[in-house]
Amino acid sequence: MNIHFLYGTETGTAEMLAEDMATGANGHETQVSDMDDVDPTALDASQFHVLVCSTFGTGELPSTAEAFFDKLKSAKPDLSELKFGIFGLGDRTFSETFNHGSESLMNEMIACKAQMVGERGIYDASGGDMPEDIALPWLEDLLAKV
Ligand SMILES: Cc1cc2nc3c(=O)[nH]c(=O)nc-3n(C[C@H](O)[C@H](O)[C@H](O)COP(=O)(O)O)c2cc1C
Structure with a gap:
């Protein structure tokens, strides 16, 4: 599978995590981008998208997710062919x-008819886990569902 990881971050954690996830997606072709560098009206539906x-x-x-989110809201691209987690x-x-x-972003992707795969993953920084x-x-669970 060809997987495009898109991260939105303020202090860099989501970026590091997206890189780790891409490295961990063994056997798949992966690409990692800052949402700030991606136009949501030009997403490639042949790739599976993972938003972090x-x-x-x-x-x-x-801050690096704001422009992506605002454009989703204003342009309302038809993402009905696109699958994401x-x-x-x-x-x-x-x-x-x-x-x-992540809840707002998820809702906006769904409002643009993108097909969400699996449940939203949730990390709690106060919980002591990495x-x-x-x-x-x-x-791993998500990719098994695509
Ligand atoms: C100033 C500030 C405000 C935050 N506000 C929220 C919040 O409203 N809700 C939440 O769930 N986490 C909040 N967080 C926690 C961050 O989302 C969390 O630390 C996350 O791991 C940061 O990821 P990032 O480095 O990719 O931005 C906040 C953190 C900071 C420093």
Whole structure:
């Protein structure tokens, strides 16, 4: 499979995690991009997309996901041919807005008719786990479902 990992980050964790996930996706062709460098109206539906996105501010998207998200909302591209999975990074200390960034992004992808595969993966930075220890088993399950 050809997998395109797209990360949205504020302080670099989602970027490192997307790189780890690409390395961990043995036997697949992988590509990793910052959402800031990707036009959501020009996504290649022949690739499976894995979105890796944190939450910043008070439940907002991190800065490198903002333009991607805003364009999804304004241009509403038809993504009905595109399949994706999504993994969110957050911190449960922010109890009211835990992982709201990845939730907003997921909802917007679905509003553009993209086909979500599996459940949204969730990482809680307050939990003491390393992100890759949660994300890599999640990715393995996800890829088995595509
Ligand atoms: C200023 C600040 C605000 C944050 N706000 C939230 C939030 O509202 N909800 C949440 O779940 N996590 C929040 N987080 C936690 C981050 O999403 C978490 O640390 C994540 O791993 C950061 O990933 P990144 O380095 O890719 O941006 C916040 C972190 C900081 C530093």
